[in-house]
Amino acid sequence: MKKLCLTIKDFFQLKGAVLYDAERIRPVTKVSIDSRNVSPGSLFIAIKGDKFDGHNFVIDAVKKGAAAVLINSDKLSSCENIDVPIITVSDTTLALGELAAIWRKKLKTKIIGITGSTGKTTTKEILSTLLSGKYKVNKTLGNNNNHIGVPLTLFSTANRHDYLVLELGTNHFGEIKYTAEIAQPDYAIITNIGNSHLEFLKNRKGVFEEKAELFNVAESNKGTLFINNDDLILFNANKKYKKRITFGFEKQSDVEGEIIGYMEDGKPIVRINYVGNSSIYEVPLYGEQSAKNFLAAATVAFEIGLRTEEIKRRLRKTQAIDKRLNVQRFHNFILVNDTYNANPESMGMSLRLLSQIKEYNYRVAILGDMFELGKESKRLHGKLANILLKNKIDAVYTIGKFMKHLHLKLKSKNIEAVHFNNRESLKKFLTKKSFANSVVLVKGSRGMQMEEYAETIKLNNK
Known part of the structure; x- marks a missing residue:
């Protein structure tokens, strides 16, 4: 089967593209935005991201064998000594999408x-x-x-x-x-x-x-x-x-x-x-x-x-995804690591899972903020209290400015509720806490990095 490729005709379709050394451009079968993954004969597209600017790695990509590079036009002067064809556009991120659309049609x-x-x-x-x-x-x-x-x-x-x-x-x-x-x-x-x-x-x-x-x-x-x-x-x-x-x-x-x-x-x-x-x-x-x-x-x-x-x-071959409802059994407790991300719906479903695992009767939820809820943040965090009570969660340890609203809702209820104002205090608490004969859920939005607490629990309750 003939390999898919991008040709000079495809590059000319890019909005505002200027091709330098166009006569040397050969069809490319691979595209990369990471200079570490460039293979000989591929196209390297320099993307400016939040942490790295791909334009700083063009030379590395060429050394790895890139057959051509796609860069922003304002970066052309920094690539004068590059001995491969250069394609310039006003925005390489948009050009990446344009080329992907061309690839899709093929x-x-x-x-x-x-x-x-x-x-x-x-x-x-x-x-x-x-x-x-x-x-x-x-x-x-x-x-x-x-x-x-x-x-x-x-x-x-x-x-x-x-x-x-x-x-x-x-x-x-x-x-x-x-x-x-x-x-x-x-x-x-x-x-x-x-x-x-x-x-x-x-x-x-x-x-x-x-x-x-x-x-x-x-x-x-x-x-x-x-x-x-x-x-x-x-x-x-x-x-x-x-x-x-x-x-x-x-x-x-x-x-x-x-x-x-x-x-x-x-x-x-x-x-x-x-x-x-x-x-x-x-x-x-x-x-x-x-x-x-x-x-x-x-x-x-x-x-x-x-x-x-x-x-x-x-x-039967389906496996759990890392940090998404990963249920791990230890000799005297169960850890539910659901730390990849959180919103109100996924939080509710994870809390209901605690009541469905019957091996231990004591249920603990360690919860971090749910992000990007805007004006609804206070209400939606507080609303979790009813779900916790309905599912008979015994202890709730919270962290984050929005989870504070949940903690306040739980203070008058028959449930152990502790709120931590900083990461170190929660980590210290978990280091000393025994979770023997318990089912423990750890969950929060990606930015809360709740997986750190899951690791702390594992290390101190083996």
Whole structure:
């Protein structure tokens, strides 16, 4: 199979591009923005980021064998001694997206776009695992899901791949539209609409407007949309989309799920009804959210053509993602490390998981701030008190200026509640605290670096 490549004709399509030594430009099959990963014959694109400026590493990229470099036009004078063709543009970040769009048009691979307020990464991982038993599948690595990550994921995809499972993230208006228009998905799924990034997206209506751009682009591409009927906003919007397949646990849907119980260790057992057939699946991940993520992934897998037994066989190979509901068992306690990120919906589901793990009766939550909630921060942090009480959490240790509001709500309740004003005091407390015969959840937004506390607990309770 002939390799995909970018040619001089493609480079001339870039807005405002000027090509130097154009007669020496050869087709390139690889694109890199990291000089450490440049391979001979590739194109190096110098991106100016928050921490590093790729223009400072152009020489390193050329030494590694870059066949051409793409730079901002105002940096041309610093590259006078570069002995490879140079392409200049006004903004290399935008040019990265333009080239990725060109690459996408050459791809025969079917693209499945996934976004949502919670569960998109886990849904991506489950779906790629299900499909990879029968097909050649590429996927977004980690959460490489923004205006840089989506183009790079496309460049890592070749025509040998039958499917690309592509995650699209956002925290500002316009970001999903931008990456979706580059990716042109054949299938699109929104896991849910929650209280995420409200500082910038204002409210759930704003979250929906932003996420729905994935549906809009996929529909214009004559793609298939997968709609979560349990999400009221998505349910109310689904009739506007023509080529749609619905799924859900609560409302009548094309693919219907039911959590019929939990294994002793807290993993859900799910029954799925689809085209008159009913099958039971043991989901090898923890929590209610994992069951929902599996139903979403299974719905796509059914539509693509996987049979029940194929899905069951591949589901057993699904593994938890680092820092996302990682349940770790020690000799006398259980640690739930869910420190990758947090919003009100994911926080609630993680707290409910504590009550579903039955091996120990004492339940502890160590919680850090949820970021980007804007004017709703105080209310949404305080609202967690009802969830903690309903799930019979015995002790709550909090840190962060917004978690202070939760602490104040808990002070008058029959629950051990301690708030820490700085990182060192919480770490010192955890160093001395025994969690014997307990189930312990650690969770907070990425910027809170709650994984540090999970490591402290592990080190001092072995």
